[in-house]
Amino acid sequence: MELLAFNPLVKDLSRAWSLLHDAIHLIPRATLRSLDREDQQHILGKLTGLTSLAISVSLEISRSPLEALQLQELSRSITNGQLLDYRTDISDLMEEYPTLAKEFDSLRQTLDSPVPSSSTESSDTSKGKLLQILEQQAIIGRKNKAAQDLDNILFQIRQKPGFKNFLREESEEYFLSAAQEGPIVVLNVSKLRSDAILVTKAQVTSIALSDLSHDSMMKYFDNSKEIRVSENNEVKRELLEWLWTGAVRPVLRNLGFYPTPNLKKVGSLPRIWWIGVGLMAKAPIHVA
Incomplete structure (x- = not known):
């Protein structure tokens, strides 16, 4: 999905942002509440990179950092709990x-109830398998009805x-x-x-x-999208230097927590919460 912005056929980034914005809002429709957890996670896994691209396109066309942050938080809520809206x-x-x-509350409990597995003793006979299929279909039907009713209640x-x-x-008040x-x-x-999207108690900005x-x-990532494990201290140092130079230092300077030619001395340092989107969530930012 990250290739979308570089596809020569996609020249209207404003339109691309609109599509990405709608796509994130439609994720709950793709991961229906009536599906079991494994199916939901499988579908969500196919959407990796969507949020990161949406944030980049949003900032590229000069949408507000707040809008980009709202998309990130919405997507995080969806992927962490298939939309925390019913949790x-x-x-x-x-x-x-x-x-x-x-x-x-009653509807979300219905949606959270599991669908019986097909691998039970009752499925040893043809009649047992048929009864089990009918039971599963009935439960899925109730879940689909509950999902529709939940939309109405919302x-x-x-x-x-x-x-x-x-x-x-x-x-914005929530983030501040x-x-x-x-x-x-x-x-x-x-x-x-x-x-970097920066949230302080006064404003939401980006750099x-x-x-x-x-x-x-x-x-620094292998084919499975995990940080490359290396016993070579030089490689580890290179990774941390990359994070420090490319992310941590410019952020600290912008926040006024790192000396600059115009700021020779900084006061006591507050705690900073670092959040990575996509692969950056696996980077050792705090160590850098």
């Missing part, structure tokens, strides 16, 4: 609208005062409040460009990381 805490909803909250909830953005993209104890840095590398190229990153 989230609903205490506020329960307090304000208990009937809707109970319906929502629509009703979002019509209520104070719940307009219930289980949708997080607001998350950075009260220290900045949050999201690192993204794709074939199109590399960036381009020109020395953190995709090609140089791939030198």
